[in-house]
Amino acid sequence: MRTSQYILATLKETPSDAEIVSHQLMLRAGMIRRVASGLYTWLPSGLRVLRKVENIVREEMDNAGAIEMLMPVIQPADLWEESGRWSEFGPELMRFTDRHNREFALGPTHEEVITDFVRKEVNSYKQLPLTLYQVQTKVRDERRPRFGVMRAREFTMKDAYSFHMSEECLNNTYQAMHKAYCNIFERLGLDYRPVIADTGSIGGSVSHEFHVLAESGEDAIAFSDGSDYAANIEKAEALAPTEPRADATKELKAFPTPDAKTIEELKKHYGVKPHRSVKTLIVYGSPDENEQRGLVALVIRGDHELNELKAEKHPLVDSPLEMAKEADIIAAIGAKPGSLGPVGLTMPIIVDRTANVMADFVAGANKDDEHFSGINWDRDVTNYDVADIRNIVEGDPSPCGQGTLQIKRGVEVGHIFQLGTKYSEAMKAGVLNEDGKNQVMTMGCYGVGVSRIVAAAIEQNNDKYGIIWPQSIAPFDLAIVPMNMHKSHRIPDIANSLYQGLKDAGVDVLFDDRKERPGVMFNDMELVGVPFTLVIGERNLDENKVELKNRRTGEKLMIDIDTAIESIKAAMQA
């Protein structure tokens, strides 16, 4: 491709509305342009990357025995009513009516359509297991689309679905998909981690997310430094401390705290160390036997954070978790948030495992502007339940039993689920089993955020000059930059001949034949992130050499023109 016959569309300035580096660089490097909130046009360079990602995903799916098909983007409401998601799914589901006033949605995912397909086409256990996939445009009406294609409303996804006669068979395919996903991210050249994940609204039991590690990632991931264990922080278990609770040594004593509504203020104004205090959070739950909605207190150590997903899994707590309104708290306790604590509460109390080993600690006195010190469990508070309800922190022991946990940030780019029978049961998707009886199929589903990978790859691979693409997904393998091409015959002749030779050798070359100053061309090629630049200049030509520059290492190699193509191919494979 010659730049003169291409749309490079690089920008010098960083667009002010782009908050994260991948969004900034995708705009500056001419990868995408915004059409409307969360809707983007992929420019030629961006599309080249997107297609390379797509193809790697496709090849690994095919290798794993999955079969490609293509379902419509537009889905009829009746299928979603069968699964129950027409009412469950929030406003993220883009709904509309057609000219005959029939209801449809733009698919954010295709469990319903594929389950309907398989229940019609597959009749016998002999046709299973079966894994079907598609690479497709998906739609989610995000409340706040942002970060460019990282959280867009229209995006490209690979979604696969598997069908089985047993959990065991599902597990085999799940493991094969796990392996295929690892192969994909290896081939993409990204630093990634599969992490144990929450199954969320898709349903099912076992689930892993695949994260591309990047400091700017939205998700926090907990890793063991002594094993392969990795889990989304939402899901990582905080083990009970192994040391026993210390004995009580202090008296329960109230003290005035007019200036402390938070753990931070308690430290600042009254010298209470956060890890010597507890936070008491009041949420809604159904503590009564007759399931009347009431209040439940959650107690965690002052320096810890509540893990809402863990809390809402507790049988006493309503799901989704909802913090109690101040009026309800005052009515029940007689004090405002900021002075709450477990002592004297009449509602059910759930104490985090770590808070449970504390002794002589500080908490609100359930009286405005007053706290207690010297609180001790069992002596001052009886009738409480102990559970894991906090986020892990760095240094916690790993739940796998080996090593301690570290936290890194990641961008979620893949998610695999063992769905079980959630959809097949609701939609009556059964086949005849070996005994000739109808049996509901067991399902798995497997997603890759294809367009999101492009952004995640940039989050992980960039510097102040621009993008540093992994070779496997770079828009071009190499850029030819002839210096002052229009001042000599020799330079264009050699540039053209190398361009043709490299193309013939299967190298994806961008030939920068614009009448621009060398500096402008270098900057553009670094911004776009082309892995190698071949610089052709008068001085080196005198020695029959050209210069090959590696974008990632900055390394410059002088190579002989006569063997340039072999040298370049060798450098690309190094």
Add this chain to the structure above:
Amino acid sequence: MRTSQYILATLKETPSDAEIVSHQLMLRAGMIRRVASGLYTWLPSGLRVLRKVENIVREEMDNAGAIEMLMPVIQPADLWEESGRWSEFGPELMRFTDRHNREFALGPTHEEVITDFVRKEVNSYKQLPLTLYQVQTKVRDERRPRFGVMRAREFTMKDAYSFHMSEECLNNTYQAMHKAYCNIFERLGLDYRPVIADTGSIGGSVSHEFHVLAESGEDAIAFSDGSDYAANIEKAEALAPTEPRADATKELKAFPTPDAKTIEELKKHYGVKPHRSVKTLIVYGSPDENEQRGLVALVIRGDHELNELKAEKHPLVDSPLEMAKEADIIAAIGAKPGSLGPVGLTMPIIVDRTANVMADFVAGANKDDEHFSGINWDRDVTNYDVADIRNIVEGDPSPCGQGTLQIKRGVEVGHIFQLGTKYSEAMKAGVLNEDGKNQVMTMGCYGVGVSRIVAAAIEQNNDKYGIIWPQSIAPFDLAIVPMNMHKSHRIPDIANSLYQGLKDAGVDVLFDDRKERPGVMFNDMELVGVPFTLVIGERNLDENKVELKNRRTGEKLMIDIDTAIESIKAAMQA
């Protein structure tokens, strides 16, 4: 691919709701399944064909210098308001509002989005000409979706747009695209014709449609038997007859016709030959100088058909053409349709060129149940206008001046337009010209109905056994059908070894390893339309032979196992 690990999904019965052969065969051969009206899932075999078509289209676009990009399916209403099409486009435009109540549409075409893109990215004449394209899912909310993917609501299209500084430059690109389209259809292996077309609602002046010829085609195309001339029948000019009008020989004479309301009945009951009578059609128009809406009479020979597109281009006739209501006709003329004619009419009369050379002809007397015979222009009817307002018929002289016209039917699969400045002017898409002044760009647009091509190819290539794919787009190049594989070791060994050898040689093979009777397997492979079948049977193996069958010709070739792969490759290239 092994059928045991695939979804062949062939059907024995012809689905009752499929009206045309391509729709029937796409369902029966396991290419598509209906999800809802006009919405289809592409099964693995169908998707393989679709992707092969896509790739040929893409390669020819790249060869012609067009650059691929990808715009969103969801388009904001404001761009369509700028072009004026938000109000112009009918209910085919699938509109909806997002969660913030902003208006959007699902793109049936992308003139607005691309014009917006180019006006922002391109500033100078130096960056032009530029041709951009995409291969994408498009949406049209068809009033009556039918014929499977032939007229679906969601479909795959290649749409390209070009931008220029002059009509001449546009014309060059237009010719290059015309050539690229010819290359595409040649490579697809289809019998096709580029035909002169009407520009319709897209706008612009010059336009060609590309039709795949098939008896079931929706469109009628007029061809010259003496030149390359071809035009959509809507657009083909009916030349004025070269023979002069005969002299009047008969008197104008009324005769009662109580049993004739149509040309057919006039012939049946009163012996009037259709080509000796005229039809008089009353439509709405604006005949007055003050543009009051009134009635206009259109007169064509009894055996001809009105061409509405031609008629509505006449300045006196309202566009879109609308037939007058019976009440308005009776009020103006005093007679019902069925007894109308040009004699004595006070409204403007437009006479077709061929009707204009008639003499001594028959028409209604503008009195119920009465006709005139012996009508002659100028003597009996004065004050009329002559124009081409009829469809051409076979045998008409070609408008190109060479040969006479034949009519064939075709399926429109491509359409190219010289748009001119319709969109760029409305959306103020200008660049700086050589004089440093802002100049509105001139545009072209070029569409290919990618998914429609799949159906059109079947309409043209099928027999009573199923589809006969052109090799270039067949889902598989060859099927291996081992007979009674499970009764011997020799057959599976040879089948497996040939399967592997063919795959290694780059042949797209379907290995039918099901435990089915040979007849079932042969029928399925013929239905799916695999171009070659390799039959492996005990008897031939005794002579070290296998049988290669050509789906199109039915030819069977005995080939040596040891050189089977070379023989097969040779047969495929023949």
